[in-house]
Amino acid sequence: MAQTEAIWRIVAGQELKMLWRSRRFKLLMLLSTLLFSLAMLTGWQHARDYREAYNSVMGRQNEMFERQGELNPHSATHHGVYAFKPWSPLSSWDPGLLPYLGSAVMLESHKQNFDRYRAAQDQLSLSRFSPVTLATLFQYLVPLFVILLAYSMIAEERENGTLKLLLVQGSSPLQLFYGKAAALAIALAILVLPVLGLSLGLMAIGGGAIPWLRLVPFIGAYALYWGIFIWLALLVSARSGSSRSALLILLGVWFINALIVPRVGLGWMQAQHPLPTAGEFQREIAKEQDALPDWDARTEKVKAALLKQYGVKDIKALPVNLEGAVLQDNEADDTRIYAEHFARLYSRYRRDEELYSQLGWLFPTVAIQSFSQALAGSDYQHHAHFLSAAEQYRFDYVSFLNNSITKAQGQDAFKYTAGNELWKQVPDFHYNEPSAADVLSRSAPSLAALGLWLLLLVGATPFVLKRMQVVS
Amino acid sequence: MLKLSNLTKQYGEKLALDHLSIEVPAGGIFCMLGHNGAGKTTTVNLLLNFVQPISGSVEIMGQNLHQNPREVLKSVAYIPELVMLYPELNAFENLEYFSRLAGKRYSKPELESHLKKAGLPTEAFKRPVGRYSKGMRQKVGIAVALAKQAKLLVLDEPTSGLDPQASWEFSQLLQELASQGVTIFMVTHDLFRVRELKAQVGILKLGKLQRLLESDSLSHQELESLYLQVAH
Amino acid sequence: MSRSDSSLLPILGVARFELRRLRSALIWLTGLLLIFSALALYSGAIQLRHQSNNAHLIQVQEQEYRAKQSKRVAKRVKELKAKGKALSPDSKTYRNPANLAQHGTPAILPNGPLAVVSIGLSPLQAQSTQITLADPALLESQENLQHPLQLWTGHFDLVFVLVYLLPLLLIAISFDLTAGEQASGNLKMLLVQGGGLQELILGKLTARVAVLLGMLSLLSAMAWGASLVVNQPFIWVRWGLLLLLSCCYGAFWLGLASLLNALRWRAANIAASLAAIWLLGVWVIPGSSQQALQSLVPVPSRISFVQSYREATEKVRQESSQLLGKYMEDHPDLAAAGADNEYALLQLSKEQAIAEAIRPVVDTYQSQLDQQQRVARWLQYLSPVTVFESALMQLAGSGPERQQDYKIQVQSSHDQWQQYFMPAIKQNQSLMPEDFTHTPTFDYQELRLRNLSSVLVPETLFLALLAAILLGYSLKLYHRYQVIESEPA
Known part of the structure; x- marks a missing residue:
């Protein structure tokens, strides 16, 4: 047994030695190091800038709101406030969908707005493939790095005849395989560990606690993902007729995973159930709003209810301001209509995201992308969580201000003004991300898909190698 | 030392080896001659457990190769035709x-x-x-x-592509190893070299051993005419 | 003279032989290309319909609104006339021209000239803007609904097939131009059989160029068919230019493969290198130069911009009591109209004050963006892939240029709109029913090819030159190519 262990170590050592000397490895290392440095620096810079802007804007907005002076409270709801999306620490590693999602929502009375200011709209048109971030490098570049190192590892030994020699010298195919896999894993670790260390350092310098509960599964999932590619590349190398065909097959696998499946898969889903157009969406809402009672009818309705509630006969005897109550009644109806339509649209987005992540059972790249974005807080689910919190806050603060009119009994609701004391009483918007446990339980299938892939490959290895051709 | 008994191998329809039996004593040299496609490389592959026979067995130092290949191969060395x-x-x-x-x-x-x-x-x-x-x-x-x-050295076309000087040196080296007790099994086309070695010579045709003789019992011409006669 | 005559035939002979050798690969690749192109055109058609449905609905909604308002006005005017009263409206009613002016008119950007071929940036771009009295630079752009996940993955359009997949198909048939034959010794035999190495290479390249042309014709037929199906005009001139660019681009990849073969690399190494170069071209170079550029020339944060805009608005609101007086001072002609239109005028003066207050912020923002774009225009030449893609998007009208042009046209339409309404607002004239059908409308004037030429010509020349250099250099290397192995046997 002791000797069995030694052999894969000898093979691993030998492979590393040869990798170390090969120009291919040096070139790939150099390129990867440059790209990782760029991704880390720009990711860190972006996170820093965003956080600074966010903090400053939050402060300025609060101050502006609290010092708006004498103003009708309902007018204040028309001026509105913005809910800005806070920065999630891991999203500088994987910005995911963030550039395509709005960074702010206008919160005003009578309607729910779309989120606005998508970073992608200001982006240059140089690159249409994918930005260079830690996540995209992990997802696309690292597998390619593995493929380019591994495709020839076994096939070339067969072509050169050294495979026969190795087997006669006492190594079994399995030990050879494990040795080479270990060498690849070590080569990868040499590339990735410094990157992880530095990124963690940058995150710590940037202030804020390191989200270990999200970070550990995040890194673990990537380790599984890379393991899949190491195993797959070596298996293909062991089974294919030549290193050339091994390379072509592996590049094909990479290409389908990285480029074809995401675009075609999602495009297909869209084609099956087209989204409504913006026009349709607005029109549906407008139709329902038109069907609501007009001001006079609503006033009658609210009046009747209030008279009954307070057991009085005349509005003058009411302890509350009727028009304030009407405003709030109207707000509740508007909120309901918008909430229904937005909920339908957003749940459609969420459902599509879930459906899409199911493709991860077939394509590991899809699985890692879904998982990585979920943990980094850059998927649609997180965004939907933010939007619903913002909408809840919108209704609360608009209600608070409308109710302040309702309390102003005996005043003209539209000429009544409040001052800075009232604005100071309006609660602030505080948004908390979903907990790591929630996110993990929701995205567990993606992690399971990765685990299953690796398990299947590892389990199949002895069988595949048993039928490996030694003679070319 | 090395004992092949009734080795048979088939590739699809084609019978590559047909009940091949050979025995080589310790310190002996066995040269297998034959045309391309006669089954020489198949024999080597079987000897080294790269492919499995349909029937028959290989025994090395009294141990069955197929029962415990890893253990048995510990005493075997192999030099392919192209040592890359x-x-x-x-x-x-x-x-x-x-x-x-x-x-x-x-x-x-x-x-x-x-x-x-x-x-x-x-x-x-x-x-x-x-x-x-x-x-x-x-x-x-x-x-x-x-x-x-x-203890056993398996060689696949060791002298093809070598110049006469290198080839001669190589034969000397083999002879020396044999005298130290190493058993040598080689497949070759090189009739001339075979003559120089003190070896058993087997001529293979269509997977069957046609002739078995001692290299020093014949002159070069005799060997050549025999080879042409038998192998064709 | 006679030499070139006699060498043409062998080239064609080699080409024909090569096509026969590539036959089974070609069947596969053509099948793949067909499937991918069909998918691409399908998703192009779907996106096109999504956009035109939206545009149509916006217009319908506008017509409905106008019809309704026009009817209300007609009724009111009739009543007033019957009573013999003055028509001049008070400033808050729907008869006040300021209200229609503030309601505005939709400025719709129609689908690009080759929209079915290229979705490009259009899902992220404004598709309509409501032209009102407010400065369009401050207005929120109106995009169609798009799936965020799809924006992230990107669309699978025909330009994607051309830019990303076509090179891979070409690499697949040409990475082994001579490397395999060199390794197997066939090359020696071929040369001994007569014919020079250069003729052999030219023949092999000719075969691959023929494949490229064949694939492009197939795509042309499909794209034309698709635009018939979705009832979109197919602009042949633009398509022709697109084909020309594609030929240069394809020749670039063939040249690269030929060069690596001429350097006597092994087939597997060539394939790996071409794949790596492909990745460099499509992702690494453009992606990292974009990132670096955005770090070096950062654009101020959008959310800071929003806040500055809000602060300007708030300041204007708090000062609004003084605004009207100042506005009146600036426009003495208004005093004559009386106080009825005070509200409308106040709105106007607010718009103007906000625009003035926010102008410096907008300008900084815009100038940073412009500077980025300027540098990006040069940086794109780092990768032929980006150059090709940018050229295709310009031809198809799905790139940033058309959007930029649209914004300029919206701005000028806004000026027109303002000039059209100002006299009526100042004089506090009532809107008449027919006014609702006579306001200026926005009609996007497509960017002419002539206007695009300043960008398209250098891009085409760049690609053509690059292809010529690579092919020429590889032929030169083949001229000195040694068939024998340089290492001792």
């Missing part, structure tokens, strides 16, 4: 790697002595093997076998 080795490594490094796989760790002087014994010139030790001639690479192959302290 790892072109980017030098002779030392190649030898060290292959020896360690065989469970042998040698010091530098020991490795050096194996290479020397195999006849590799000292000045070549530090050069990458990719720049060696075929003869030199074959010597590294011999060194690998020596370092493994193999």
